[in-house]
Amino acid sequence: xxxxxxxxxxxxxxxxxxxxxxxxxxxxxxxxxxxxxxxxxxxxxxxxxxxxxxxxxxxxxxxxxxxxxxxxxxxxxxxxxxxxxxxxxxxxxxxxxxxxxxxxxxxxxxxxxxxxxxxxxxxxxxxxxxxxxxxxxxxxxxxxxxxxxxxxxxxxxxxxxxxxxxxxxxxxxxxxxxxxxxxxxxxxxxxxxxxxxxxxxxxxxxxxxxxxxxxxxxxxxxxxxxxxxxxxxxxxxxxxxxxxxxxxxxxxxxxxxxxxxxxxxxxxxxxxxxxxxxxxxxxxxx
Amino acid sequence: xxxxxxxxxxxxxxxxxxxxxxxxxxxxxxxxxxxxxxxxxxxxxxxxxxxxxxxxxxxxxxxxxxxxxxxxxxxxxxxxxxxxxxxxxxxxxxxxxxxxxxxxxxxxxxxxxxxxxxxxxxxxxxxxxxxxxxxxxxxxxxxxxxxxxxxxxxxxxxxxxxxxxxxxxxxxxxxxxxxxxxxxxxxxxxxxxxxxxxxxxxxxxxxxxxxxxxxxxxxxxxxxxxxxxxxxxxxxxxxxxxxxxxxxxxxxxxxxxxxxxxxxxxxxxxxxxxxxxxxxxxxxxx
DNA sequence: TCGGATTACGTGCACCGTAATGATC
DNA sequence: GATCATTACGGTGCACGTAATCCGA
Numbered sequence: 001x002x003x004x005x006x007x008x009x010x011x012x013x014x015x016x017x018x019x020x021x022x023x024x025x026x027x028x029x030x031x032x033x034x035x036x037x038x039x040x041x042x043x044x045x046x047x048x049x050x051x052x053x054x055x056x057x058x059x060x061x062x063x064x065x066x067x068x069x070x071x072x073x074x075x076x077x078x079x080x081x082x083x084x085x086x087x088x089x090x091x092x093x094x095x096x097x098x099x100x101x102x103x104x105x106x107x108x109x110x111x112x113x114x115x116x117x118x119x120x121x122x123x124x125x126x127x128x129x130x131x132x133x134x135x136x137x138x139x140x141x142x143x144x145x146x147x148x149x150x151x152x153x154x155x156x157x158x159x160x161x162x163x164x165x166x167x168x169x170x171x172x173x174x175x176x177x178x179x180x181x182x183x184x185x186x187x188x189x190x191x192x193x194x195x196x197x198x199x200x201x202x203x204x205x206x207x208x209x210x211x212x213x214x215x216x217x218x219x220x221x222x223x224x225x226x227x228x229x230x231x232x233x234x235x236x237x238x239x240x241x242x243x244x245x246x247x248x249x250x251x252x253x254x255x256x257x258x259x260x261x262x263x264x265x266x267x268x269x270x271x272x273x274x275x276x277x278x279x280x281x282x283x284x285x286x
Numbered sequence: 287x288x289x290x291x292x293x294x295x296x297x298x299x300x301x302x303x304x305x306x307x308x309x310x311x312x313x314x315x316x317x318x319x320x321x322x323x324x325x326x327x328x329x330x331x332x333x334x335x336x337x338x339x340x341x342x343x344x345x346x347x348x349x350x351x352x353x354x355x356x357x358x359x360x361x362x363x364x365x366x367x368x369x370x371x372x373x374x375x376x377x378x379x380x381x382x383x384x385x386x387x388x389x390x391x392x393x394x395x396x397x398x399x400x401x402x403x404x405x406x407x408x409x410x411x412x413x414x415x416x417x418x419x420x421x422x423x424x425x426x427x428x429x430x431x432x433x434x435x436x437x438x439x440x441x442x443x444x445x446x447x448x449x450x451x452x453x454x455x456x457x458x459x460x461x462x463x464x465x466x467x468x469x470x471x472x473x474x475x476x477x478x479x480x481x482x483x484x485x486x487x488x489x490x491x492x493x494x495x496x497x498x499x500x501x502x503x504x505x506x507x508x509x510x511x512x513x514x515x516x517x518x519x520x521x522x523x524x525x526x527x528x529x530x531x532x533x534x535x536x537x538x539x540x541x542x543x544x545x546x547x548x549x550x551x552x553x554x555x556x557x558x559x560x561x562x563x564x565x566x567x568x569x570x571x572x
Numbered sequence: 573t574c575g576g577a578t579t580a581c582g583t584g585c586a587c588c589g590t591a592a593t594g595a596t597c
Numbered sequence: 598g599a600t601c602a603t604t605a606c607g608g609t610g611c612a613c614g615t616a617a618t619c620c621g622a
Contacts, residue, residue: 044366064368079288080288083351
């Protein structure tokens with residue numbers, strides 16, 4: 001058995017060609033490296049170098065050894081990263097959410113239940129979310145429909161309705177409610193990371209132009225300082241949300257209101273039972 | 287990077303289940319192993335064990351780590367053996383010979399030329415020998431025919447003729463020479479390791495029974511102490527070979543005389559040039 | 573009381589760095 | 598003189614063993 005540090009030194013010598021250069025890269029002294037190379041030969045019981053004219057060169061066996069050493073080093077590094085990744089996976093919950101708002105509201109409950117774990121989320125919807133839940137890519141999911149699937153446990157969570165948010169002087173500002181068709185020809189500010197709502201916009205408001213903003217701050221700035229209309233939701237409005245100089249108008253469309261469901265692989269149902277119960281009571285309690 | 291000795295200790299603990307047992311197997315003390323396990327956790331920055339009731343158990347991450355450790359150990363061992371095997375291959379000449387006698391006579395010349403190398407030989411003939419020469423399985427070959435092959439360099443070497451060796455009282459003892467047919471019905475002692483000669487016996491003396499001897503000493507003993515006929519060759523007879531109470535009679539058949547050739551892959555021709563020249567002059571010199 | 577894990581403590585060796593030497597360009 | 602490998606020598610960190618302690622069956 002040859003220790004890794006020796007293999008690393010051999011591989012470094014093979015890469016850099018001279019002891020001096022390799023020693024410098026390895027942050028050890030030249031004599032130390034010289035001795036290590038002797039030790040490897042000793043340990044293997046095989047000549048690895050051609051020593052001539054005070055030059056040190058790898059012979060054919062040495063080249064093979066250096067190559068195998070490098071692959072051993074790579075595998076050692078992979079061992080470390082795999083173990084760490086596995087450990088992390090045991091201490092994290094990754095959630096696939098179809099929209100940001102229900103995810104944001106779930107966060108405090110998750111932290112209550114899994115305070116010692118890392119909670120991360122990803123905006124994803126449709127088939128990719130379902131597959132990810134089944135494959136384990138997501139531990140939990142926030143769906144926008146109660147699909148019937150034997151592999152998944154699903155529970156009703158909350159609803160969200162879409163509003164428009166227009167300046168007081170806007171042509172629609174006095175309306176009680178609007179339809180998608182009313183927005184034709186308008187130019188709407190749209191924050192990019194809104195999950196499936198983006199597809200709703202694209203599918204049902206094809207005659208509306210969207211000014212897509214990838215940056216959250218820029219988006220907020222534009223809403224505050226321009227007259228472009230934008231969207232909002234009842235989950236934000238219902239709080240103490242207020243916006244100077246703008247009015248909120250509900251969208252009267254079936255596709256502007258969604259009920260969300262939380263889901264997990266059926267085999268994890270027990271593991272998350274307490275959490276699911278908390279969600280039920282908290283949401284009912286509103 | 288985790289040193290191999292730590293991985294080995296982890297794998298041993300995983301195998302034996304307790305520190306005490308594993309330490310005993312590893313020939314180190316229990317406290318040393320205890321510390322090493324702590325160090326691995328420290329180095330990886332990850333919990334690998336469940337410590338409860340003074341028992342030490344691997345957790346899921348630990349089981350993964352131990353498994354990966356074992357595979358790393360296996361690969362380290364393979365590295366060592368591959369390097370050693372490669373080195374040996376550089377310092378050895380392996381010869382595929384179709385018969386033992388020409389091989390034996392080649393040995394002194396080989397040792398003259400390649401004194402620092404390990405010379406080994408294997409009895410093999412026909413297609414397997416040709417393929418082995420081309421694939422590098424044999425560095426040199428002793429063939430019984432001068433095949434025409436662009437990949438091989440071939441040079442005439444020596445000839446050998448088959449004799450029978452019968453007791454003075456044998457029915458054939460007074461003959462000048464014999465034919466294969468004369469041996470019909472006889473029971474011949476036959477040493478097993480005679481290369482292609484075995485196939486000659488089987489192909490051209492189908493009515494002769496062969497008492498095949500896998501052991502050299504037993505064979506010699508039987509020749510010396512029984513009246514069974516056996517074979518001999520002019521290469522042995524020509525020396526000061528004598529056998530009490532037996533006579534040697536040449537076999538007058540085309541298939542009882544072969545000319546041997548030595549061969550190597552064409553790309554090695556230069557490497558063995560001096561040796562090939564020695565063979566030519568020595569054999570001519572006889 | 574025994575078997576097994578951990579803690580405490582002292583030790584030796586293996587690896588290291590500095591310095592000097594040898595050797596080639 | 599510059600560069601590079603090796604040898605010599607002295608230091609030190611680290612993994613080890615012994616001994617003691619703790620804990621549960």
